[in-house]
Amino acid sequence: MLEVENLVIEFGGLRALDSVSFRSERGQILSIIGPNGAGKTTLFNVVSGLYRPQSGRVFLGGRNVTGMPAHQLAHLGLSRTFQNLQVFFQMTALENVMVGRHIHEKRGVISHLLGLPSITRHNTQSQIAALQLLDQLRLASYATIPAGSMPFGALKRLEIARALALQPDVLLLDEPAAGCNPSETAELDEIIKDIAGTGVSVILVEHDIRLVMDISNEIVVLNYGRKLAQGSPIEIQSNPSVIEAYLGADATRERAHVEGA
Amino acid sequence: MSELLQFLIAGMTVGAIYSVVALGFTMIYNVSGVVNFAQGEFVMLGAMLSVAGITIGIPFPVAAMIAIGFTALISVTLYDLAIRPARGAPMFALVIITIGASILIRGISKIFFGTSPQSLPSLLGNTSINIAGAVLQPQSVVVVVSAVCIFIGLHVLISKTLLGRAVVATASNRMAAQLSGINVELTTRLSFALSAAIGALSGVLIAPITLASYDMGTMLALKGFAAAILGGMGNPLGAVVGGLLVGLFEALSSGYISSQYKDATAFMIIVMVLFVSPNGLFGKSGYERV
Amino acid sequence: MSVSDVVLLSPSRSWGVLALGSIIFVLSFVINSEFHFRVLAMVFIFALAAVGLNVLMGHAGVVSLGHAGFFAIGAYAVAIGPAHLGLSSWSSMLAGVILAGLIAFLIGRPILRLKGHYLAAATLGFGLLLFMVLTNEVPWTGGPDGMSVRRLQIADWRPAGAKFWFWVAGCMLVAGTWLAINLEKSPTGRALRAIHGSEVAASVNGIDVAHYKLIAFIISAVFSAVAGAMLALLDGHVTPSVGGFLLSLQLVTMVVLGGIGSIFGAVVGAAVLVLLPQFLTSLHEYEHAFLGLVLILCMITLRAGIVPTVAAALKRR
Numbered sequence: 001m002l003e004v005e006n007l008v009i010e011f012g013g014l015r016a017l018d019s020v021s022f023r024s025e026r027g028q029i030l031s032i033i034g035p036n037g038a039g040k041t042t043l044f045n046v047v048s049g050l051y052r053p054q055s056g057r058v059f060l061g062g063r064n065v066t067g068m069p070a071h072q073l074a075h076l077g078l079s080r081t082f083q084n085l086q087v088f089f090q091m092t093a094l095e096n097v098m099v100g101r102h103i104h105e106k107r108g109v110i111s112h113l114l115g116l117p118s119i120t121r122h123n124t125q126s127q128i129a130a131l132q133l134l135d136q137l138r139l140a141s142y143a144t145i146p147a148g149s150m151p152f153g154a155l156k157r158l159e160i161a162r163a164l165a166l167q168p169d170v171l172l173l174d175e176p177a178a179g180c181n182p183s184e185t186a187e188l189d190e191i192i193k194d195i196a197g198t199g200v201s202v203i204l205v206e207h208d209i210r211l212v213m214d215i216s217n218e219i220v221v222l223n224y225g226r227k228l229a230q231g232s233p234i235e236i237q238s239n240p241s242v243i244e245a246y247l248g249a250d251a252t253r254e255r256a257h258v259e260g261a
Numbered sequence: 262m263s264e265l266l267q268f269l270i271a272g273m274t275v276g277a278i279y280s281v282v283a284l285g286f287t288m289i290y291n292v293s294g295v296v297n298f299a300q301g302e303f304v305m306l307g308a309m310l311s312v313a314g315i316t317i318g319i320p321f322p323v324a325a326m327i328a329i330g331f332t333a334l335i336s337v338t339l340y341d342l343a344i345r346p347a348r349g350a351p352m353f354a355l356v357i358i359t360i361g362a363s364i365l366i367r368g369i370s371k372i373f374f375g376t377s378p379q380s381l382p383s384l385l386g387n388t389s390i391n392i393a394g395a396v397l398q399p400q401s402v403v404v405v406v407s408a409v410c411i412f413i414g415l416h417v418l419i420s421k422t423l424l425g426r427a428v429v430a431t432a433s434n435r436m437a438a439q440l441s442g443i444n445v446e447l448t449t450r451l452s453f454a455l456s457a458a459i460g461a462l463s464g465v466l467i468a469p470i471t472l473a474s475y476d477m478g479t480m481l482a483l484k485g486f487a488a489a490i491l492g493g494m495g496n497p498l499g500a501v502v503g504g505l506l507v508g509l510f511e512a513l514s515s516g517y518i519s520s521q522y523k524d525a526t527a528f529m530i531i532v533m534v535l536f537v538s539p540n541g542l543f544g545k546s547g548y549e550r551v
Numbered sequence: 552m553s554v555s556d557v558v559l560l561s562p563s564r565s566w567g568v569l570a571l572g573s574i575i576f577v578l579s580f581v582i583n584s585e586f587h588f589r590v591l592a593m594v595f596i597f598a599l600a601a602v603g604l605n606v607l608m609g610h611a612g613v614v615s616l617g618h619a620g621f622f623a624i625g626a627y628a629v630a631i632g633p634a635h636l637g638l639s640s641w642s643s644m645l646a647g648v649i650l651a652g653l654i655a656f657l658i659g660r661p662i663l664r665l666k667g668h669y670l671a672a673a674t675l676g677f678g679l680l681l682f683m684v685l686t687n688e689v690p691w692t693g694g695p696d697g698m699s700v701r702r703l704q705i706a707d708w709r710p711a712g713a714k715f716w717f718w719v720a721g722c723m724l725v726a727g728t729w730l731a732i733n734l735e736k737s738p739t740g741r742a743l744r745a746i747h748g749s750e751v752a753a754s755v756n757g758i759d760v761a762h763y764k765l766i767a768f769i770i771s772a773v774f775s776a777v778a779g780a781m782l783a784l785l786d787g788h789v790t791p792s793v794g795g796f797l798l799s800l801q802l803v804t805m806v807v808l809g810g811i812g813s814i815f816g817a818v819v820g821a822a823v824l825v826l827l828p829q830f831l832t833s834l835h836e837y838e839h840a841f842l843g844l845v846l847i848l849c850m851i852t853l854r855a856g857i858v859p860t861v862a863a864a865l866k867r868r
Binding site for chain 2: 608612614616661662664665666667668669671672673675676677679680683687796800803807811837838839840841842843844845846847849850851854
Binding site: 048049050069070071073074075079080082086087088089090091095098099100102103105106107109112113114115119122123126162166 | 729730732733734736737738739740741742744745747748749751752753754755756757758759760766770812
């Protein structure tokens with residue numbers, strides 16, 4: 001579904017991403033993990049059209065979309081959430097999700113200005129769809145509350161609801177479990193699995209290793225902007241270079257020592 | 262040839278003033294992240310307050326110094342009353358506040374000083390010097406030389422003194438500076454005071470040539486801003502170069518194209534720079550962090 | 552919460568338009584002096600421009616310091632059209648409005664790519680540039696003294712008098728408010744508010760930020776041009792000050808004071824700023840200082856503006 005080929009991006013001489021490649025499939029959950037500063041969010045920013053890569057290519061559904069601006073990628077079925085919560089705080093939860101439906105709504109500024117009946121009908125349709133999503137993510141009680149008043153955990157789910165309203169083929173989730181307590185994380189577990197179950201290709205950036213090992217079909221490990229390893233959770237767990245990257249060379253020696261003894 | 266020289270002289274003179282205004286913008290922007298639209302008003306205040314001082318009998322040099330000091334005080338008050346309380350406010354709120362401040366100052370000045378243009382004494386007398394057919398006012402020399410002194414003085418201050426280091430640190434990372442023991446509030450206040458002082462000084466120096474009135478601030482702010490962004494917002498050297506370039510473009514277009522639209526040059530420059538190279542001549546490009 | 556619950560919560564805004572219309576209707580009976588009709592006509596005219604500017608500032612989050620420029624385009628169109636081009640007042644007004652929209656489109660595309668201070672400065676530059684043109688091109692515009700505006704003519708009737716304009720401006724305001732409310736509830740309105748909230752998030756949801764900012768810019772320009780044309784026809788005379796920096800500031804202050812993002816806030820803000828100087832005639836001298844003070848105080852203490860603050864207080868009761 002989403003294919004990334006030899007992506008390179010530099011910031012003032014520092015290579016944040018160095019020839020990163022991977023591919024995701026429909027209905028699959030692919031997680032990207034790595035120490036802080038490994039380039040995970042940067043990768044998302046390039047893929048979602050916010051940054052331009054110096055070289056490399058991005059394919060969406062087989063189509064070359066390298067360098068395309070974010071709003072065009074949305075039309076092609078790519079959606080994402082943000083690590084630092086880019087919620088529309090002045091709008092209600094319902095309106096936030098309705099924004100996610102933007103690409104499915106009827107355009108035409110003149111008809112909007114005149115408030116034509118067709119627009120009212122579409123508005124109601126959008127509202128219904130948005131409410132369903134809010135329901136799905138247990139946010140229905142916040143529908144008419146300004147997002148600024150919502151608790152943190154709810155806001156994380158709101159971003160997901162908004163991203164889903166787009167009806168994406170590929171969904172990028174940037175640290176959805178960050179700042180969540182164990183029960184919220186368990187909830188997310190279910191939500192993400194359900195989303196993948198509908199055929200969406202989910203790509204996850206996360207620090208919560210337990211969540212990642214639990215739900216991922218495939219894991220990509222980044223370190224210093226390079227892809228260190230790729231494989232199933234079991235393969236990654238026992239990969240010595242991954243352990244070394246996270247815990248340092250001493251830990252690898254320790255482990256070898258323990259296993260050897 | 263003498264005509265060209267004349268325009269160049271005029272351009273350098275006003276350019277020097279734009280440079281100083283631009284430098285003031287840069288200083289405050291670096292230390293507080295705010296573009297202070299009131300910067301132009303400081304130039305006006307320097308001139309008008311000096312005139313007021315002379316009118317009530319204070320000798321010119323003393324009146325000028327009092328004017329500069331008072332303007333610096335107004336600047337710090339502006340920071341304390343209007344900008345500091347709005348810390349963390351969204352961008353448009355800060356824009357509106359500084360615009361409001363500049364109009365407030367302008368409005369109060371109109372009440373106190375009236376609307377007629379005023380002049381101040383030239384520092385080196387009024388006999389013009391003749392250079393290759395072009396006329397050079399001695400005050401022009403004063404303006405340019407003073408501007409150069411201001412730049413050098415600021416440079417020395419920033420790079421050689423503890424205060425200068427504090428300013429750079431605060432500009433770079435406010436919280437880190439604070440945690441290092443720097444009194445960031447004091448540093449910010451001093452920056453505001455200093456940028457106002459140099460603005461006021463330039464007002465005192467330019468008034469003999471271009472006259473001063475309560476509404477000269479807006480145009481100066483616009484042109485100083487154009488200069489600052491031409492050179493790259495936040496870059497002091499850029500401010501200086503930018504100011505000179507704006508002054509020269511203005512004088513040349515006024516002489517050769519149309520004098521009626523001379524003020525439009527600055528606007529044209531802003532427009533062109535922002536489209537071709539939004540970071541100006543010396544600025545760095547940035548990525549928004551998400 | 553069901554859909555019917557949510558839908559029922561929306562109609563409150565339509566009540567606002569009706570209320571506005573009713574107020575205007577009632578006022579027409581209460582007021583009986585030519586002077587008062589004139590003042591109210593001016594309130595409606597400026598309110599219309601403010602409502603338009605609110606779409607740009609409140610929804611798209613753009614601070615425009617040169618909006619009087621569009622106001623002036625409308626005003627000078629109805630002056631120049633009949634005087635120099637032999638057009639009727641109506642077609643001149645239409646031409647002016649179209650011209651304003653066109654200019655907004657042309658300068659909006661490049662300018663709106665800028666952010667924050669740069670954008671504000673660019674709009675300031677535009678306004679000043681237009682002011683210079685109006686002051687300098689004497690054969691066309693009459694220069695600093697301005698020119699006279701031929702009164703409106705409908706068939707053989709030459710309506711003059713403030714009461715006529717009270718009704719016309721009042722109806723235009725109601726119409727403009729209705730359009731603005733429709734916009735707010737529409738996908739375009741949500742797109743604009745999303746942009747104001749977070750441009751990055753808006754773009755990943757398929758919103759072309761530049762495109763929508765341009766739409767907001769054009770709509771606000773058109774509203775201003777219509778308002779400007781009405782003012783010129785009401786006054787019978789037009790001077791470059793109608794495109795001046797002070798007027799741009801007044802428009803911004805109306806929106807800020809009334810509440811950025813609030814349509815009725817813009818109306819209230821306009822009413823306050825037009826009516827207050829009438830009560831305090833000595834205020835004229837202090838115009839600049841007053842505006843500056845209002846802007847600063849508003850941003851520090853009453854950032855949401857009058858209408859949203861009052862609405863929130865009422866909700867809490």
